[in-house]
Amino acid sequence: MNHAQLTALGRALRVLGEHGEKLTGDTPDDVLHEVRGDLMRALDQLDDATAGQKPATRCKEHPYGPVETSAPDLCLLCETRRRKAHRSQISGDYGGPAPRPTADRPVLSRYGTREDRPQPQQRWIPEMWNGQVWQLCGTPRHDRREADLYLAAQRRRPDAAMAYRLVHEFTDYEVVRVWGTPVRVDPEPMGGI
Secondary structure: OOHHHHHHHHHHHHHHHHHHHHOOOOOOHHHHHHHHHHHHHHHHHHHHHOOOOOOOOOOOOOOOOOEOOOOOOOEHHHHHHHHHHHHHHHHOOOOOOOOOOOOOOOOOOOOOOOOOOOOOOOEEEEEEEOOOOEEEOOOOEOOHHHHHHHHHHHHHOOOOOOEEEEEEEOOOEEEEEEEEOOOOOOOOHHHHO
16 A cells, blocks of 8 residues: 555545544434445545455465464464474474483584584576676576576577576585676766766
């Protein structure tokens, strides 16, 4: 709802409130028709201001998300997050009960062991040179071959960029391969003259 719609709707509702204060048992029909007209105008403005479907939940983060009827905000996604946090608070960790130290398994360090850490995620990110900076030109892939095939198809397009590169995201960013030569282009034609 933009500011103009909000102002007009507020004005229409204030007019309706004034009508409500003045209504009595012997109010003439012409005043009731005037109230009806003002009410219809307010409803029309409200219809213009609301776009799309009614939100399924009361959650500001996921208004159209899945519904959980037992959740206070009806949001299944937030309720799942709250339940997981509650379970981890009860058990004292984030994955279940902690294993007890034994003779063959020493006490864990404060940083954990290799098995405790999540598996590293790697992605192959296709980027194109837009004349100023490298920008993402497709969705990151989890398979290098698939990313190479995607960039090969991009280079064959009639509106291909002057350069493409494939970035391997792992613990750090590592540029794996660069196609073409990135040349800095002035965004203003003729140097801004």
